[in-house]
Amino acid sequence: MKKSFVPLAVVTALLFVIAPILIARAPYESEMLLIQKIFYFHVPSWVAMYCGLLVCAVGSIWYLFKGNRVADRYAESAAELVLLFGLNGLVSGPLWARKAWGVWWQWDAKLTSALLLWLIFVAYLLVRKYGGPGSEKLAAAVGIFGAAVSPFVYVSVNIWRTIHPKTSVVPDIVKNPAKGFAAPLLVSMLAFVLLFVLLLMVRVYLAAHQDALDELYLAHED
Amino acid sequence: MKPRHLAIAIWSIILMAAPLFAFQPPPPGQSEFVPIKELPPSEQLPAAPLLVIAYAFFLALMIFYVWTVWRRLNRVEREIHTLEQRTTRSSR
Amino acid sequence: MFLRTALLVLKKDFAIEVKTLEILVTTLFFAVSCVLVFSFAFVKEGQAPPDAAAGILWIAIAFSGTLALGRTFERERYAETLRALLLAPAPRPALYVGKLLGILVLLALDALILVPLIALLFTAPLFARPLLLLLLLAGGTVGFAAVGTLFAAMLIRSRTRDVLLPILLYPITVPVIICGVRGTAALLESPPDETTAVMWLGILFALDVVFLTLALWTFEPLMTE
Numbered sequence: 001m002k003k004s005f006v007p008l009a010v011v012t013a014l015l016f017v018i019a020p021i022l023i024a025r026a027p028y029e030s031e032m033l034l035i036q037k038i039f040y041f042h043v044p045s046w047v048a049m050y051c052g053l054l055v056c057a058v059g060s061i062w063y064l065f066k067g068n069r070v071a072d073r074y075a076e077s078a079a080e081l082v083l084l085f086g087l088n089g090l091v092s093g094p095l096w097a098r099k100a101w102g103v104w105w106q107w108d109a110k111l112t113s114a115l116l117l118w119l120i121f122v123a124y125l126l127v128r129k130y131g132g133p134g135s136e137k138l139a140a141a142v143g144i145f146g147a148a149v150s151p152f153v154y155v156s157v158n159i160w161r162t163i164h165p166k167t168s169v170v171p172d173i174v175k176n177p178a179k180g181f182a183a184p185l186l187v188s189m190l191a192f193v194l195l196f197v198l199l200l201m202v203r204v205y206l207a208a209h210q211d212a213l214d215e216l217y218l219a220h221e222d
Numbered sequence: 223m224k225p226r227h228l229a230i231a232i233w234s235i236i237l238m239a240a241p242l243f244a245f246q247p248p249p250p251g252q253s254e255f256v257p258i259k260e261l262p263p264s265e266q267l268p269a270a271p272l273l274v275i276a277y278a279f280f281l282a283l284m285i286f287y288v289w290t291v292w293r294r295l296n297r298v299e300r301e302i303h304t305l306e307q308r309t310t311r312s313s314r
Numbered sequence: 315m316f317l318r319t320a321l322l323v324l325k326k327d328f329a330i331e332v333k334t335l336e337i338l339v340t341t342l343f344f345a346v347s348c349v350l351v352f353s354f355a356f357v358k359e360g361q362a363p364p365d366a367a368a369g370i371l372w373i374a375i376a377f378s379g380t381l382a383l384g385r386t387f388e389r390e391r392y393a394e395t396l397r398a399l400l401l402a403p404a405p406r407p408a409l410y411v412g413k414l415l416g417i418l419v420l421l422a423l424d425a426l427i428l429v430p431l432i433a434l435l436f437t438a439p440l441f442a443r444p445l446l447l448l449l450l451l452a453g454g455t456v457g458f459a460a461v462g463t464l465f466a467a468m469l470i471r472s473r474t475r476d477v478l479l480p481i482l483l484y485p486i487t488v489p490v491i492i493c494g495v496r497g498t499a500a501l502l503e504s505p506p507d508e509t510t511a512v513m514w515l516g517i518l519f520a521l522d523v524v525f526l527t528l529a530l531w532t533f534e535p536l537m538t539e
Contacts, residue, residue: 041276
């Protein structure tokens, strides 16, 4: 895993260099003009966040039923990245909304459901931090429930309110590369996913060290 | 196949299907994005600063996160180091 | 065996509760004071907005449900009875079902008082479609209590359980609350909007199935130390 880190980091850095150029050269969207360019890293943020959600859920299940410490490290690290990328999405969203809709925040389906899912993973980290001994299992349950509830959060909030552009906007853009929106979007999406993987590796490395330290303390006490 | 396994298989299919069942088309209403142009000019914000803020925030956030991880890692490694030293000293 | 264990756990909780009625009375009072506080927030010029009653009903149920969950498991923790139960050679999921039934009975009694009270205070036509309202309440409380019982049982070992329970419970059960509130609000319209209520009911029951299955599935590994 260590071996793949450096080449991955180089590729990610390259992508992050290319992406702004592509974004700058992409045509203006006819209605939203300049502000639409937030789109190229607003959507990838959410993609990275959902990657984190998935990794956290799988890691939690693995840890809960197999007792695998490594899986727990992945779950914890992924939850932290959910927090990070979610925060990015939650900040860039209102900045876009202020220009496009005239308000910072709308109780719209996607905003609300994203906020709720984000809150679940904040709760996950709070449990880990303040839950005391044995909180890893508890947190694993939160991770599983959080992932299971996510489609329902989406569906229920979606019916409740909708002003956000439909999700079909993204597939449409990918299907019509002629418009010139697809390349920058795909590049920045790839860049974000790779960044997510890199950060996950670093964070898991940290978690492994923390576990090693805990074991050392235990051995020292004996 | 044991009946138990069959039951688990059926149940997991039901579980997978539950969100699909729950999914119902949203009520008719505003489905596509409608830009706000009716706002008075005083309410309109220039786009460029917002865009710059958004990108700067992303950059700052990532740098901050990497910094926190780096700091935590340093602390853990330092502690591991001192502990190891102490154990070797005490075992001597 | 499974059902008998669950019923035994329920009977045990019931026997303790009947002696003092502590949890029932305190949570009921809490729920009623919730209703009052929210009515101060919403009522303008002697009138509340038409669908405020739905929101207040569900908030009162969720808040008092959290209180009931905390108290029930505090009792178990205090007497260390849950540990004893876990040591018993009984299927663990049955213990979960037993505790869940206990919470459901409490919440049902809660709703029994709350619904007429809210209907009276807000002149809300809650009884226009009694069957649909009953189903919504049943679906909502089952979903809420299924997650709540699992988390409260897990948190018994944690020092910060009082704070962590609501922190975990509310974000995860928000879809349940949305379904409950919107479904009830649809019933409050005149004439009652049955199709919308039935749609929310469908989502609610799908949620219940997922929550119950997950809880039964994870209870065993969660409660083993």
